[in-house]
Amino acid sequence: MSLLTSLSYSPPPSALGPSSSSSFNHHKPISDLHYSSSSYSSVRTDGRSRRRLSTRFRRSHHSAVARSTTITAAVKPEPLKIMISGAPASGKGTQCELIKEKYGLVHISAGDLLRAEVASGTENGKRAKENMEKGMLVPDEIVVMMVKERLLQPDAQENGWLLDGYPRSLSQAKALEDLHIRPDLFILLDVSEDALIERVVGRRLDPVTEKIYHLKYSPPENEEIASRLTQRFDDTEEKVKLRLQTHHRNVEAVLSVYKDLIFKVDGNAPKENVFTEIDGALSSVLEQKSGTDSASVVTGMASLETSLDS
Template identity: 55%
Template sequence: MLAQQRLGAARQPAAFRAGKVYARPVRRTAVKARATLKVMISGAPAAGKGTQCAKIIEKYGLVHISVGDILRDEVKNGTAAGKKAKDFMDRGVLVPDEVVVEMVKSRLAQDDVKQNGWLLDGYPRSASQAEAIEKEGIRPDIFLLIQVPDELLVERVVGRRLDPVTGAIYHLKYNPPPADIVGRLVQRSDDTEEKCRVRVATHNANVDAVVGYYTDCKVDIDGTQSMAEVFEAIATALDAAVASKDPLEQFCKDSPDADECRVYDD
């Protein structure tokens, strides 16, 4: 018995043997909140931006913000900014940047955005818009630019067909429709080569000026790949942005207890 006591004492830390108070390492679950991302995404018509936005929202839980949607909501709800916008829209002129920026600021200040982060879709579209939101301190953690050659964009647009019965969209080359419905498919009026080239040219004329404001956080994405490959590239970029904002995020990924991230206090 005495030998066992001596053996137990020998195994105790020196602090115990010296009569000092010793606290064993405490294991506790880390209180960890995922870093909220601020993301801008841009791409020409038919670059696949809509598809990728849906995937981003699903995986990262960001609040999708489209300026077109904001405009419609503000006008519908009769807000002060909405009334200003409606006045311009009723006169058939563009809504001034300062009015749109006011709406964007208001939306970004809402609780769901603060809690989850945001994905600003297709905005800013011009240098003046970028400058306006820059003055308001609205900056992304990452600016995603989906790059697709003009000729491929035109091919994607011109080959699109809409099923008026189901609302499904097919592509004559990349997503052929079933043979039994081909006869009822229609081409949307803005899916012609002429109109597509105008839209692409407008995008190209503005995007370089916009990107100039975000060179420090811009990530080019090759949009000629499959949808899955494009999203894989986007996810890699977003994961890196999360890790840079929240080092614990990367620690938890690398930890053997990744499903229940823990830290240790000595």
Template identity: 60%
Template sequence: MCIVVVARDYQSVVLWVVTMRLDFTDALYGEVATCCLALETTSEKGCNFVIVESDSKPSYRPCSLLLYTNTHFRTSSKSKSLKVSCSVNEPLKVMISGAPASGKGTQCELIVNQFGLVHISTGDLLRAEVSSGTEIGNKAKEYMNAGRLVPDEIVTAMVTSRLSREDTKRKGWLLDGYPRSFNQAQSLEKMKIRPDVYIVLDVPDETLIDRCIGRRLDPVTKKIYHLKSFPPESEEISARLVTRPDDTEEKVKSRLEIYKQNAEAISSTYSDIMKKINGNRSKEEVFAEIDALLSQVQKDKEKTTKLEKPSLGSGNHLKEPSTSQDNWRGIPTRLNNIPHSREIRKYFYDDVLQATQRAINDGRTRIKVEINIPELNPEMDVYRIGTLMELVRVIALSFADDGKRVKVCVQGSMGEGALAGMPLQLAGTRKILEFMDWGEYGAMGTFINIGSIGAKEVDEQDDIFILVAPQNAVGNCIIEDLQAMTTAAGDRPVVLINPRLKDLPGSSGIMQTMGRDKRLEYAASFEICYVFRLLYYAGTQYPIMGALRMAYPYRYELYKRVDEPSGKEKYVILSTFPQRPSSDEINDAFLGITRDQNKKEAGIWGFFSSIFS
């Protein structure tokens, strides 16, 4: 690639022009600085350099301003220590989200006109790939013709391919309608594709519904009108207007529900850069706020990077900015208040969901969740099976939204006669699941099905299996049914939610030793993807002393609950562990004993040991 370097003095008089060919994998700035040393005697005050990228053969006249437009270099008058300061105007990277009829299309058009970004819409990409007959398009067409959702990997491949083109690198991009799921968002994160800002157009449901059901289509001109805000120009046009099939109130509400679920699924990924814009205003007012926002973001992106070159030929090293791997917002408070608030329950549902999705995305197929908040603690009188069912529903619906077929399984009858029952905590759970609200778009019976634990419940079309609190009971062991089911599932993910697989006595009350080691080995073969457990004094449920948390793929985190003078409380992290900590390690952390000190056998924190027995 040809690089043209133009040197000007402070009166903009051209002093020197040079062309060179550079490989962008090399230290570009070091090469340019070396080349510019010839100018040091030209002016005692230094010179400005403009780098211009050219795809044509070397020439003294810049051919096209591409990647390094507005890049200015400055040399010092000291030849032994050359400093080059570079002010780079990087292009904007924007994501925008909005419900149907939120005005997103209009705002996208205004943004593109104002900022010159490349507008990337997944719908447009799909149609273009299909009509062009590309390999990706043909694969997508097969799913679309079969009435199935196009898989994430195909959609992501289309989007990333478009984002890698030269025009998007040069102009920046506006990504519209993608990602729509947590998995899609995480795929972009893994590829280091992240926007500068995530814009959400916020419009009340009643306004959105009114906008949709009031829309009319002119079948002749294909122009869209609205009976109130944008009526047709004549009676002739008005007479031929029709309602689009998707603009009935029932379908609009269904689309809004799907949009909300999708938006909620990805909100955690972009919470730190999310900007909500009130879309319940005129398009001019909405865009004025977006314009101001993007202008500020663009201004913030202008940065100065200083490179020092102590001697010719030495390498040039840039530090990558450090980023936080985990944007987790901390443990909620007042966890002993029963029932938990909706916000607390949603907090844990999201935390469990994200850890589960990360584990499955990394290829883990045998995983388990252990969450022991008061509402999900079978040892407490306040145990609420509905909370467990809500957690299962959140996980199942999330995977169903991604086009996966989920089988939710509950422990069935464990014998005959007097033993033809199930563990008390699971009584009636299958009926609860069957009568739960699984959304308005027909997920139940299609993408989500209810079954029992066992090999016969594994169907070819199932993609993921979620097992609700499988547990051994006195006289009956669920392990054999579990083993048969996981064998039948093959490499498909099996997720255990709050399993209780400790070995229990047989019907005679005597521990069954035959095969015990194998049973324990199998129970331990499921990898933990999420743990949350509150810590109390032994034999009590109050006060909460702390908490242990692990969310895949991060370490175990030990927290201490601290009362604040204001009467509130907070959780302060004490230590992290690569493996699940023992009771001794927890005691030592609470006592402030480092891991290389001698362990103390006594102390009030020794009471914690019983919770891990």
């Protein structure tokens, strides 16, 4: 929990006496100090009364500090940690853009991280490409550390993160659990297989802007863009069917790890409707986190006041 606490206290005039100074004058005669009759029935000038006055003033001072802290404490909830899953072309990319725009989360795509490795021609990239071309999952040791390092970067820690398309297997999910990486919500987009194949085969990439188009559902704005569009090597019908088989084989095992966090959405619906459902779920999570953090602050301040008064 992130807690921004402002401490400010000025003792009330009744505690300071006639002087307008904020500092307590210990050399001023006790008889010249004014206290409410509810606290003291009489003022004596012997040593025991002086000690009682000093002790009760300190308690009054500490209680006021604690009350002031409770009033001025500003609570910033922990940032959202979201996972979104679905088969290839289930609409994860579109929904991630909408979520990122509204909630400011850092979008982390395991697929993009892998493709960057493939494009760079590293040894891990070559191994990843071999598996991707066969419709197989990339070895966990390649992906897990890549994802972990990205999640631990300052922007993701401060703003929250949206992990797209990962984990994809039980072993990957367990690896994240072992690293104490767990989401607040696991969004699952459910789309029919026929629709998925149609979406994948018609998908095209603009290599200049890296924007994704679809020849039927989201065509390019003009001929210039259309002329430079390319198809990803794994976006053919043959390869997407292999990927879907792998996805279906592993998704149930992944869901078993996050069964208490799953929010299932019908991905066949228009993207605006899908986002409306997701938006409502994320708003609820934020409200719960804010309520929990606020309750913790109130409890903490109450404990502070009790300890100071004792």
